Amino acid sequence: MPFDLDKLCGDDLFGIQCLPYGIFQPSDGSAPRIGARLGDHVLDLFGMFGDAYLSASALNPLMEQGRGTWNELRGRIIESLERPRLRDLVVRNARPLNDVHLGMPFEVADYVDFFASEHHAVNVARLFRPGTPPLHANWKSLPVGYHGRAGTVYPSGVPVKRPWGQSASGDGQAIYGPSRKLDFELEVGFVVGRGSPIGQPVTVDDFDDYVFGASLVCDWTARDLQAWETFPLGPFTGKSFLTSISHWVVPLAALDGARLPLPPQDPVPASYLGGEVPAWGLDLALEVAINGHAIARPNFRDMYWSPAQMLAHMTVNGARTRVGDLFASGTVSGPREDELGCLMEISKNGTHPVTLGNGNTRSFLEDGDETVLTGHALLPNGLRVGLGEVRSTVA
Structure with missing residues (x-):
């Protein structure tokens, strides 16, 4: 056996x-196809099972199969890893990560970015609008969001080209x-795997039938461009130049154990933002590092609005979903100084530069800086579910 399969299955972050x-291309130049990460290897799922949709160069054909197939496929992978008689099949179709090229995991249909952290919203408002109420009157009645550009969503590793535009x-x-x-925003994204008819909202209780999985997201932001253009219609060129996502989409089933009650919402949200299942968040420990030095560790559990509420609000007016829609949480920030998810907050809009471990300081990102976002879900049994990474260098 070329590797220890038991050890891979028990990997701390990317085990069973x-x-x-994700999508991988073997080093022999054969076509890209769907794989599942196991430790430091990727499993060739088409080679293992032969289903036509697994030979695709994007996850969209798999997502189109629906929740029944999602659960069945995950079950077949787990069975192959647990049953000794199937282990040869796994070994023949396992490829070392350093021997493959990882690509864009799915074709993005639409992209929506939310503003779901109360801590982030208050902090940014105090920097952008000092002396005014930190939250607009609508903020606690609905998950505020905006439409981004699906065409500029790229996978981890694509450089960030410093944008040009107007500022004050x-x-x-x-x-x-x-x-x-130039700033990063540490976010969590959710990938829609089911289309809905136009005019038919998706309810919060339908979330599990529509969302295929989650991925780390970096919403790159030019704060000076954003400040000049935001009023009256909101973000535009200050954000649309690039959004980065992880190479990996974690299936929703892997995150079931990380669900936990949402912090109290006051006032009580509108009826379409409630449901039979109590609102829930996710226990996701996140980290951002600049040039190898960790500068913040927020947790997704501190978000005010839940992923299900975001999806429900995104479609409440009858807007349809499509396979490959991506919606992101907005910056994940917590109540403490070491839990802030962007440099705008950490450096107080540049007035208090952050000191990196090597003694260098940063107010905002400089050319050549490498930013790495990582994270994992925390499960009650002590296991962790890795979310991959988003790694990018300012060009």
Whole structure:
């Protein structure tokens, strides 16, 4: 046996409890196809099972099969790992990660970004709008969001080219040039695997039937461009230049054990944001590092709005979902100084630079900086489910 399968199955982050999906291309130049990560290997699922949709170069054909197939496939993978008589099948179709090329996991149909952390919303408001109420009147009645650009969602590893655009000069006039305040936003994204008819909202209780899985997301933001253009219609060129996602989509079933009650919501949300199942969040421990130095460790459990509420609000007006829709949480920030999910908050809009472990300081990202977002779900039995990473360098 070329590797220890038992050890791989018990991997701390990417063992049998995780099995995230992605797209890989073997080093022999054969066509990209769907794989499942196991430790430091990827399993060739088409080679193992032969289903036509597993030979696709994106997860969309798998997602189109529906929740029954999602659960069945995960069950077949787990059975192959647990039953000795099937282990030869696994060994023949396991490829070392350092011997494959990882690609974009799915074709993005639409992209929506939310603003679901109360801690982040309050912190940013105090920086952008000092002396005014930190939350707009609508913030606690609905999950605020905006439509981004599906065409600029790229996988981990694609460099971040510093965007150019308009920002404010010292005398309040517009100037054109490269952003001087390039920032990351640490987020969690959810991938929709089922389409809905136009005019038919998706309820919070339908979440499990529609969402295929979760992925780490970095919402790159040019804060100076954003500040100049945000009012009256919200984010545009300050965010649309690039959004980065992990190579891996963690199936929703792998995150079941990480669900926990949502923090109290006051006032009580509108009826369509409630459901028979109490609102739930996810216990996801996240981290962001710049040039190898960790600067923040927020947790997704501190979010005000739940993933199911985001999806319900996204479709409440009858907007349809499509296979491959991506919606992200917005910056994940917690109540403590070491739990802030972007440099805008950490550096107080550049007035308090953060010191990295090597003594260098950063107010915002500089050319050549490498930002790495990582995370994992915490399960009650002590196991962890890895979310992969989003790694990008400022070009």
